Amino acid sequence: MMKLDVLYFAWLRERIGKPRERVDTQATTVGDLVAELAALDDWHAAAFADMGAVRCAVDQQLADLDAPIAGAREVAFFPPMTGG
Amino acid sequence: MAARLQTEPFDLASDLRDFGAGAGAIVTFTGIVRDDTGQMQALEIEHYPGMTERALTDFGDQAARRFDLTDWLIVHRHGRLAVGEPIMAVATAARHRKAAFEAAEYLMDWLKSRAPFWKREIGPHGTGQWVEAKDSDEDALTRWSAAPPAR
Numbered sequence: 001m002m003k004l005d006v007l008y009f010a011w012l013r014e015r016i017g018k019p020r021e022r023v024d025t026q027a028t029t030v031g032d033l034v035a036e037l038a039a040l041d042d043w044h045a046a047a048f049a050d051m052g053a054v055r056c057a058v059d060q061q062l063a064d065l066d067a068p069i070a071g072a073r074e075v076a077f078f079p080p081m082t083g084g
Numbered sequence: 085m086a087a088r089l090q091t092e093p094f095d096l097a098s099d100l101r102d103f104g105a106g107a108g109a110i111v112t113f114t115g116i117v118r119d120d121t122g123q124m125q126a127l128e129i130e131h132y133p134g135m136t137e138r139a140l141t142d143f144g145d146q147a148a149r150r151f152d153l154t155d156w157l158i159v160h161r162h163g164r165l166a167v168g169e170p171i172m173a174v175a176t177a178a179r180h181r182k183a184a185f186e187a188a189e190y191l192m193d194w195l196k197s198r199a200p201f202w203k204r205e206i207g208p209h210g211t212g213q214w215v216e217a218k219d220s221d222e223d224a225l226t227r228w229s230a231a232p233p234a235r
Contacts, residue, residue, distance in 0.1 A: 009132060009200070066233070081198060083196055083200070083201035084170075
């Protein structure tokens with residue numbers, strides 16, 4: 001088990017109902033973590049229903065679903081970015 | 085060479101006073117809050133504290149190396165903005181204009197699709213609508229071939 005801060009932004013934050021949470025996880029990749037989170041409750045399930053619309057960062061670096069999370073401090077989930 | 089994140093308006097003229105000394109060309113771009121529907125009350129911009137600052141600095145450093153810039157500046161606001169207010173600006177300084185123009189476009193293309201900002205349009209009744217990312221913005225990145233992988 002590893003403790004991890006999970007952050008949510010934009011509509012993921014709204015759908016899940018909080019900006020961050022501390023989780024105990026056995027996941028080794030971002031994809032594993034998504035599966036664990038989506039199983040928590042209906043709100044999480046709704047937020048992760050369409051992973052094509054979700055982007056991710058591991059320790060503030062953009063990452064793919066197969067990225068490892070061993071030793072990471074925080075993992076963030078958010079929609080495609082709309083800056084500029 | 086600086087990236088700055090702030091809620092308050094900025095004054096590009098004063099930011100550029102000591103910018104790019106010795107350059108032969110300076111290009112600036114300013115983005116303004118636009119109302120496409122005629123119903124927008126405000127624009128709210130959310131960001132990822134820490135990651136956003138780092139991303140902006142990374143983009144600036146990459147542009148400086150790639151286009152041999154003598155100076156660069158990125159200013160981006162967050163929070164609630166009114167229609168017509170400036171959202172962000174980039175400035176690039178180089179020996180010649182081609183590099184300065186290209187670097188400004190490069191920075192804008194990266195900012196649009198890879199800087200952790202999320203825009204929400206606030207409508208007439210105070211309801212918010214998240215702005216969706218455009219495929220054309222994503223496509224714009226592909227012309228800068230050395231793009232690091234990210235979905």
